[in-house]
Amino acid sequence: MNDQELRGKIPMRAGGAAARIAVVPGDGIGKEVTPEAVKVLQAVARQSQRVIEFVEFDWGADKYLREGVSLPAGAVEMLRDQFDAILFGALGDPRVATNQHAADILLGLRFKLDLYVNARPVELLHDRLTPLRDRSTKEIRMMVIRENTEGLYVGVGGCFQKDTAEEIAIQEDVNSRKGVERIIRYAFEYARQNKLKRVCMSDKSNAMTFAHGLWQRVFKHVCEEFSDIESRHLYIDTLAMEMVRDPGQFDVIVTCNLFGDIISDLGAQLAGGLGLAPSGNVHPGRTSLFEPVHGSAPNIAGKGIANPLGSVLAAAMMLDFLGWKQQASALHSGVKAALLKNYVTPDLGGDKKTTQVGDWLVEFVTRRCGG
Numbered sequence: 467m468n469d470q471e472l473r474g475k476i477p478m479r480a481g482g483a484a485a486r487i488a489v490v491p492g493d494g495i496g497k498e499v500t501p502e503a504v505k506v507l508q509a510v511a512r513q514s515q516r517v518i519e520f521v522e523f524d525w526g527a528d529k530y531l532r533e534g535v536s537l538p539a540g541a542v543e544m545l546r547d548q549f550d551a552i553l554f555g556a557l558g559d560p561r562v563a564t565n566q567h568a569a570d571i572l573l574g575l576r577f578k579l580d581l582y583v584n585a586r587p588v589e590l591l592h593d594r595l596t597p598l599r600d601r602s603t604k605e606i607r608m609m610v611i612r613e614n615t616e617g618l619y620v621g622v623g624g625c626f627q628k629d630t631a632e633e634i635a636i637q638e639d640v641n642s643r644k645g646v647e648r649i650i651r652y653a654f655e656y657a658r659q660n661k662l663k664r665v666c667m668s669d670k671s672n673a674m675t676f677a678h679g680l681w682q683r684v685f686k687h688v689c690e691e692f693s694d695i696e697s698r699h700l701y702i703d704t705l706a707m708e709m710v711r712d713p714g715q716f717d718v719i720v721t722c723n724l725f726g727d728i729i730s731d732l733g734a735q736l737a738g739g740l741g742l743a744p745s746g747n748v749h750p751g752r753t754s755l756f757e758p759v760h761g762s763a764p765n766i767a768g769k770g771i772a773n774p775l776g777s778v779l780a781a782a783m784m785l786d787f788l789g790w791k792q793q794a795s796a797l798h799s800g801v802k803a804a805l806l807k808n809y810v811t812p813d814l815g816g817d818k819k820t821t822q823v824g825d826w827l828v829e830f831v832t833r834r835c836g837g
């Protein structure tokens with residue numbers, strides 16, 4: 467089915483036992499790990515008498531180079547009106563030096579669907595996977611909530627006297643009261659819903675006095691509504707140190723777009739590396755997008771050794787978002803079991819291929835869900 471035909475379809479929403487998912491594998495290893503996640507989702511749906519309709523889109527570097535199209539016209543409205551969620555792979559291709567297609571598609575969807583929450587769980591699933599000495603699964607378990615639609619990523623700025631010795635480059639950091647308030651509020655609500663006790667807001671308000679002064683003021687105001695939750699502030703440099711020194715002190719961290727990008731990668735390493743890290747780009751109640759944290763990894767693309775577990779965990783987050791808690795938990799348990807058995811790809815010290823890990827997980831969820 468092509469994009470045009472799709473746009474003509476009648477809007478559909480998840481009616482509890484059914485869901486309609488847009489699949490965008492993208493580039494590089496995105497095309498290798500996403501089919502594995504789809505395979506596992508199909509198995510878990512089959513076993514629990516649920517229906518998932520997948521519709522795949524070929525948006526990525528090949529299409530961009532062939533047709534000059536990155537995110538097709540009408541795509542945002544189509545996704546918003548006709549799909550419950552989007553399962554995304556990764557974008558980035560050495561043939562597109564500007565990475566324009568990736569910016570159009572991924573940032574385009576984040577901004578235009580107003581996916582203001584970037585939820586990046588940091589969860590160590592097996593003790594052996596952390597580079598920190600004497601730390602265990604009990605201590606490395608936190609949620610990083612990154613603001614996803616503002617900050618330095620909005621692309622406001624410019625260059626003066628470009629490519630001369632006098633060049634000046636300016637990039638504006640955009641922070642709206644509405645944007646800051648809704649992400650901080652989301653962090654507290656997430657903590658409350660998940661029975662977590664502590665929220666830490668991180669900024670650089672000692673240097674970025676205007677932009678992060680706003681974060682400070684809003685944080686103080688929102689804290690008052692959540693007196694049952696312990697609130698705390700750390701400057702981002704201190705947070706980076708503390709996450710390494712004593713990760714067990716954090717439950718929920720909320721921060722701006724740029725800092726969230728960086729410290730969630732730090733968190734990913736604490737929990738076993740990029741191949742295992744999932745993320746959700748969410749607007750509560752609206753079509754949201756789920757993806758592994760990693761990129762298209764051109765250095766290993768085509769070799770069949772990409773770790774699919776980050777993508778499977780992103781699929782689990784998607785099921786959770788759809789309210790399919792039991793099925794989400796089956797995927798999560800499957801990943802833990804694969805790690806326990808060391809049935810993993812070379813990045814985690816194993817010798818399995820991407821598809822072997824996917825097949826193993828299909829068998830696991832089939833058994834687990836009573837097949």
Ligand SMILES: NC(=O)c1ccc[n+]([C@@H]2O[C@H](COP(=O)([O-])OP(=O)(O)OC[C@H]3O[C@@H](n4cnc5c(N)ncnc54)[C@H](O)[C@@H]3O)[C@@H](O)[C@H]2O)c1
Pocket residue numbers: 495499555556557558559560565568572740741742757758759760761762763764765766771772773774776811813
């Ligand atoms: N969300 C996204 O689509 C996204 C995110 C990050 C980077 N990118 C893009 O991806 C391209 C490559 O970027 P990069 O190399 O900086 O980051 P990357 O995440 O693609 O790779 C970093 C390193 O981690 C390894 N790695 C990543 N995922 C892995 C997996 N699933 N299994 C095993 N090893 C894995 C890679 O082999 C590489 O050594 C660039 O074009 C970049 O812009 C896209």
